[in-house]
Protein backbone atom coordinates (compact mmCIF):
# COMPACT_ATOMS: atom_id res chain seq x y z
CA UNK A 356 0.00 0.00 0.00
CA UNK A 357 1.34 3.45 -0.86
CA UNK A 358 1.79 6.00 1.92
CA UNK A 359 -1.30 8.07 2.69
CA UNK A 360 -0.67 11.79 2.97
CA UNK A 361 -1.78 14.55 5.36
CA UNK A 362 -2.22 18.13 4.15
CA UNK A 363 -2.90 20.76 6.86
CA UNK A 364 -5.03 23.58 5.48
CA UNK A 365 -3.41 26.95 6.14
CA UNK A 366 -6.83 28.64 6.03
CA UNK A 367 -7.20 27.62 9.69
CA UNK A 368 -3.76 28.92 10.73
CA UNK A 369 -3.22 31.99 12.91
CA UNK A 370 -2.39 34.67 10.31
CA UNK A 371 -0.84 36.86 12.97
CA UNK A 372 1.66 34.07 13.51
CA UNK A 373 1.82 32.67 10.02
CA UNK A 374 5.55 31.96 10.01
CA UNK A 375 5.26 30.12 13.33
CA UNK A 376 2.44 27.94 11.99
CA UNK A 377 4.30 27.21 8.75
CA UNK A 378 7.33 26.15 10.74
CA UNK A 379 5.13 23.89 12.85
CA UNK A 380 3.99 22.13 9.65
CA UNK A 381 7.61 21.93 8.43
CA UNK A 382 8.57 20.21 11.67
CA UNK A 383 5.53 17.91 11.70
CA UNK A 384 4.87 14.62 9.96
CA UNK A 385 2.55 16.36 7.49
CA UNK A 386 3.24 15.87 3.79
CA UNK A 387 1.72 18.87 2.00
CA UNK A 388 0.71 22.47 2.68
CA UNK A 389 -2.89 22.94 1.49
CA UNK A 390 -3.48 26.53 0.39
CA UNK A 391 -7.06 27.72 -0.26
CA UNK A 392 -7.45 30.64 -2.67
CA UNK A 393 -10.99 32.11 -2.77
CA UNK A 394 -12.18 34.97 -4.95
CA UNK A 395 -15.55 35.91 -3.43
CA UNK A 396 -17.24 34.97 -6.73
CA UNK A 397 -16.91 31.22 -7.12
CA UNK A 398 -17.39 30.89 -3.36
CA UNK A 399 -19.01 33.36 -0.93
CA UNK A 400 -15.74 34.16 0.82
CA UNK A 401 -12.37 35.79 0.11
CA UNK A 402 -9.31 34.17 1.65
CA UNK A 403 -5.89 35.43 0.55
CA UNK A 404 -3.97 35.88 -2.67
CA UNK A 405 -0.53 36.14 -4.21
CA UNK A 406 1.39 38.15 -1.56
CA UNK A 407 0.31 35.76 1.20
CA UNK A 408 1.14 32.73 -0.94
CA UNK A 409 4.55 34.27 -1.55
CA UNK A 410 5.07 34.64 2.21
CA UNK A 411 4.04 31.01 2.72
CA UNK A 412 6.31 29.56 0.03
CA UNK A 413 9.24 31.54 1.39
CA UNK A 414 9.15 29.43 4.58
CA UNK A 415 7.36 26.22 3.57
CA UNK A 416 9.59 23.19 3.04
CA UNK A 417 6.99 20.72 1.78
CA UNK A 418 4.82 20.26 -1.29
CA UNK A 419 2.64 23.31 -1.97
CA UNK A 420 -0.87 22.11 -2.81
CA UNK A 421 -2.90 25.07 -4.09
CA UNK A 422 -6.70 24.75 -4.20
CA UNK A 423 -8.21 27.45 -6.41
CA UNK A 424 -11.82 28.34 -5.62
CA UNK A 425 -11.94 31.02 -8.31
CA UNK A 426 -13.73 31.57 -11.61
CA UNK A 427 -11.72 31.37 -14.83
CA UNK A 428 -8.56 29.97 -13.20
CA UNK A 429 -6.66 29.86 -16.53
CA UNK A 430 -5.81 33.54 -16.04
CA UNK A 431 -3.47 32.76 -13.16
CA UNK A 432 -1.84 29.39 -13.98
CA UNK A 433 1.54 30.85 -14.94
CA UNK A 434 1.60 33.09 -11.90
CA UNK A 435 0.93 30.24 -9.48
CA UNK A 436 3.73 28.24 -11.08
CA UNK A 437 6.09 31.19 -10.63
CA UNK A 438 5.06 31.52 -7.00
CA UNK A 439 6.10 27.94 -6.30
CA UNK A 440 2.89 25.89 -6.43
CA UNK A 441 3.68 22.18 -6.90
CA UNK A 442 0.05 21.08 -7.30
CA UNK A 443 -2.58 23.34 -8.83
CA UNK A 444 -6.20 22.28 -8.36
CA UNK A 445 -9.04 23.98 -10.23
CA UNK A 446 -12.77 23.41 -9.76
CA UNK A 447 -14.64 21.32 -12.32
CA UNK A 448 -17.54 23.77 -11.97
CA UNK A 449 -15.31 26.76 -12.83
CA UNK A 450 -13.78 25.40 -16.05
CA UNK A 451 -15.45 25.50 -19.45
CA UNK A 452 -12.51 23.79 -21.14
CA UNK A 453 -11.22 21.54 -18.40
CA UNK A 454 -9.00 19.43 -20.65
CA UNK A 455 -7.22 22.54 -21.93
CA UNK A 456 -6.81 23.89 -18.41
CA UNK A 457 -5.23 20.62 -17.23
CA UNK A 458 -2.73 20.68 -20.09
CA UNK A 459 -1.86 24.30 -19.30
CA UNK A 460 -1.16 23.41 -15.65
CA UNK A 461 1.08 20.51 -16.67
CA UNK A 462 2.90 22.66 -19.22
CA UNK A 463 4.02 24.82 -16.29
CA UNK A 464 5.50 21.75 -14.58
CA UNK A 465 2.81 21.40 -11.89
CA UNK A 466 0.62 18.44 -10.93
CA UNK A 467 -2.89 19.04 -12.22
CA UNK A 468 -5.81 18.70 -9.81
CA UNK A 469 -9.58 18.91 -10.22
CA UNK A 470 -11.87 19.62 -7.27
CA UNK A 471 -15.55 18.69 -7.34
CA UNK A 472 -18.31 20.20 -5.23
CA UNK A 473 -20.55 17.92 -3.13
CA UNK A 474 -23.28 18.00 -5.81
CA UNK A 475 -20.95 17.11 -8.69
CA UNK A 476 -20.83 13.46 -9.72
CA UNK A 477 -17.43 11.78 -10.03
CA UNK A 478 -18.73 10.16 -13.24
CA UNK A 479 -18.32 13.51 -15.01
CA UNK A 480 -14.54 13.02 -14.82
CA UNK A 481 -14.58 9.77 -16.78
CA UNK A 482 -13.26 11.19 -20.05
CA UNK A 483 -10.40 13.15 -18.46
CA UNK A 484 -9.41 10.89 -15.59
CA UNK A 485 -6.12 9.90 -17.22
CA UNK A 486 -5.17 13.57 -17.47
CA UNK A 487 -5.80 14.31 -13.78
CA UNK A 488 -3.05 13.86 -11.19
CA UNK A 489 -5.28 14.64 -8.18
CA UNK A 490 -9.05 14.64 -7.74
CA UNK A 491 -10.08 16.68 -4.71
CA UNK A 492 -13.50 15.55 -3.48
CA UNK A 493 -15.05 18.36 -1.48
CA UNK A 494 -16.59 16.86 1.64
CA UNK A 495 -18.11 20.26 2.57
CA UNK A 496 -19.41 23.07 0.38
CA UNK A 497 -16.29 25.10 -0.46
CA UNK A 498 -15.79 28.55 1.02
CA UNK A 499 -15.23 28.06 4.72
CA UNK A 500 -13.24 25.99 7.17
CA UNK A 501 -14.80 24.33 10.20
CA UNK A 502 -17.91 22.88 8.52
CA UNK A 503 -19.22 19.41 9.14
CA UNK A 504 -18.36 16.49 6.93
CA UNK A 505 -20.90 15.32 4.31
CA UNK A 506 -21.46 11.55 4.68
CA UNK A 507 -22.16 10.88 0.98
CA UNK A 508 -18.41 11.46 0.42
CA UNK A 509 -17.58 7.80 1.20
CA UNK A 510 -19.77 6.67 -1.67
CA UNK A 511 -18.12 9.19 -4.02
CA UNK A 512 -14.64 8.00 -3.06
CA UNK A 513 -15.56 4.39 -3.82
CA UNK A 514 -17.00 5.29 -7.22
CA UNK A 515 -13.99 7.43 -8.09
CA UNK A 516 -11.60 4.66 -7.06
CA UNK A 517 -13.43 2.26 -9.39
CA UNK A 518 -13.17 4.79 -12.21
CA UNK A 519 -9.43 5.24 -11.63
CA UNK A 520 -8.79 1.49 -11.57
CA UNK A 521 -10.96 0.86 -14.66
CA UNK A 522 -9.07 3.49 -16.63
CA UNK A 523 -5.69 2.35 -15.34
CA UNK A 524 -5.00 5.90 -14.12
CA UNK A 525 -2.64 6.90 -11.30
CA UNK A 526 -4.80 9.74 -9.98
CA UNK A 527 -4.64 10.50 -6.24
CA UNK A 528 -7.89 10.99 -4.30
CA UNK A 529 -7.78 13.98 -1.93
CA UNK A 530 -10.54 14.68 0.60
CA UNK A 531 -11.14 18.27 1.69
CA UNK A 532 -13.46 19.45 4.47
CA UNK A 533 -14.43 18.27 7.93
CA UNK A 534 -11.66 15.68 8.23
CA UNK A 535 -10.92 14.53 11.80
CA UNK A 536 -9.60 11.48 13.61
CA UNK A 537 -13.18 10.18 13.60
CA UNK A 538 -13.53 9.80 9.84
CA UNK A 539 -9.88 9.44 8.72
CA UNK A 540 -9.73 5.62 8.80
CA UNK A 541 -13.03 5.21 7.00
CA UNK A 542 -11.97 7.70 4.31
CA UNK A 543 -8.76 5.77 3.69
CA UNK A 544 -10.66 2.48 3.67
CA UNK A 545 -12.98 3.89 1.00
CA UNK A 546 -9.95 4.73 -1.19
CA UNK A 547 -8.63 8.17 -0.21
CA UNK A 548 -4.91 8.96 -0.62
CA UNK A 549 -4.63 12.50 0.80
CA UNK A 550 -6.51 13.99 3.76
CA UNK A 551 -6.76 17.77 4.09
CA UNK A 552 -7.37 18.97 7.65
CA UNK A 553 -7.74 22.60 8.70
CA UNK A 554 -9.57 23.27 11.95
CA UNK A 555 -8.90 19.82 13.33
CA UNK A 556 -5.15 20.48 13.18
CA UNK A 557 -4.91 24.18 13.99
CA UNK A 558 -7.51 24.25 16.78
CA UNK A 559 -5.79 21.39 18.55
CA UNK A 560 -3.79 22.04 21.68
CA UNK A 561 -0.93 19.88 20.47
CA UNK A 562 -0.81 20.38 16.71
CA UNK A 563 2.29 18.26 16.09
CA UNK A 564 0.78 15.34 17.96
CA UNK A 565 -2.57 15.77 16.15
CA UNK A 566 -0.85 15.60 12.75
CA UNK A 567 1.17 12.59 13.88
CA UNK A 568 -1.94 10.74 15.09
CA UNK A 569 -3.89 11.56 11.92
CA UNK A 570 -1.04 10.29 9.74
CA UNK A 571 -0.76 7.15 11.82
CA UNK A 572 -4.51 6.51 11.55
CA UNK A 573 -4.33 7.03 7.79
CA UNK A 574 -1.48 4.53 7.46
CA UNK A 575 -2.59 1.79 9.83
Ligand code: DX5
Pocket residue numbers: 364366367389391422495496497498499500501502531532533534551552553554555
Ligand atom coordinates in the same frame (compact mmCIF):
# COMPACT_ATOMS: atom_id res chain seq x y z
C1 DX5 B 1 -12.97 24.78 2.21
C2 DX5 B 1 -11.49 24.61 2.00
C3 DX5 B 1 -10.86 23.59 2.90
C4 DX5 B 1 -10.88 24.01 4.35
C5 DX5 B 1 -10.84 22.76 5.21
O1 DX5 B 1 -13.47 25.59 1.23
O2 DX5 B 1 -11.24 24.18 0.68
O3 DX5 B 1 -9.55 23.30 2.51
O4 DX5 B 1 -9.79 24.84 4.68
O5 DX5 B 1 -11.05 23.13 6.52
P1 DX5 B 1 -11.65 22.15 7.62
O6 DX5 B 1 -10.68 21.00 7.74
O7 DX5 B 1 -11.70 23.02 8.84
O8 DX5 B 1 -12.98 21.70 7.16
Ligand code: ZN
Pocket residue numbers: 364389390391422531551
Ligand atom coordinates in the same frame (compact mmCIF):
# COMPACT_ATOMS: atom_id res chain seq x y z
ZN1 ZN C 1 -9.24 23.34 0.18
